[in-house]
Amino acid sequence: MLAFMVLQLPLAKAENWSGADEKAEEAIKQLSPDYEPWFSPVWEPPSGEIESLLFSVQAGIGAFVVGYVIGRHGAGKDARNA
Amino acid sequence: MHIMEGFLPPVWAVFWYAVSLVFVVYGALKSKRLIEENPKNKALLAVAGGFIFVLSSLKIPSPVTGSCSHPTGTGISTMLFGPAVTAFLSAIVLLYQALLLAHGGLTTLGANTASMGIVGPFAGWLVYRALKDRVSLKVNAFITAVVADWFTYVVTSLQLALAFPGTSMINSALTFMGIFALTQIPVAIVEGIFSALLIGYIAQIDRDVVKEGVVA
Numbered sequence: 001m002l003a004f005m006v007l008q009l010p011l012a013k014a015e016n017w018s019g020a021d022e023k024a025e026e027a028i029k030q031l032s033p034d035y036e037p038w039f040s041p042v043w044e045p046p047s048g049e050i051e052s053l054l055f056s057v058q059a060g061i062g063a064f065v066v067g068y069v070i071g072r073h074g075a076g077k078d079a080r081n082a
Numbered sequence: 083m084h085i086m087e088g089f090l091p092p093v094w095a096v097f098w099y100a101v102s103l104v105f106v107v108y109g110a111l112k113s114k115r116l117i118e119e120n121p122k123n124k125a126l127l128a129v130a131g132g133f134i135f136v137l138s139s140l141k142i143p144s145p146v147t148g149s150c151s152h153p154t155g156t157g158i159s160t161m162l163f164g165p166a167v168t169a170f171l172s173a174i175v176l177l178y179q180a181l182l183l184a185h186g187g188l189t190t191l192g193a194n195t196a197s198m199g200i201v202g203p204f205a206g207w208l209v210y211r212a213l214k215d216r217v218s219l220k221v222n223a224f225i226t227a228v229v230a231d232w233f234t235y236v237v238t239s240l241q242l243a244l245a246f247p248g249t250s251m252i253n254s255a256l257t258f259m260g261i262f263a264l265t266q267i268p269v270a271i272v273e274g275i276f277s278a279l280l281i282g283y284i285a286q287i288d289r290d291v292v293k294e295g296v297v298a
Contacts, residue, residue: 039188
């Protein structure tokens, strides 16, 4: 699956792989050229690197919890069966 | 699918907040009750929430439109606990992303919770219930997750079309669906595979959960 995701990357130019969110932003600008966002994020990651870091932290938290619970319960089951 | 901060007119921001709040509060109370009823549910809630954290952090490239989008991870939670608890868990993840990543936003939190936490999972839940005794658990997890994920993006498209109808709401809806719903097709399938694998692990550990389902 990972291979599938990576292999398709050369098929398009690098700048094409933007987020769908950004495309939606462009669409909104076309549909309502006068619309101005009325609120800005309270805090934005100061750089793309830090944004990646925080995304990784999010994934890490989730993966740790899933792995921990499944690992612990699996181990508990093995101990009971032993 | 995050509607970005400030990109929903105030009327719609308030409207979606009102809709979501009902479900999120009910889901939070239900989560609390589930944990009190059976401590085992705490572990399952953690797994379901963790799964949403992981999957919604992955921006996956989609060959259909050449842009990136992320899965929602709500299928597992929907199968185990139903849409209300999923709304609660999704709201937590969306809050993290709004505050720390500037993805989505506080003004659009209600709308994003409605699509990712409520309507998408509800669609998935209906399919899950319909298929429950007809297909294997893994197949059901795959389909439930794909439906919950994909509907989330359909709802986002409709939310944006309601707020930005342009000259015709139908054209506007099609424009947004061309972006979100189309990008999402392969992403939803990837999510379905992940979900089927995870439910397989959960089933190995705890057969009862899977047979009975916590919500059942």
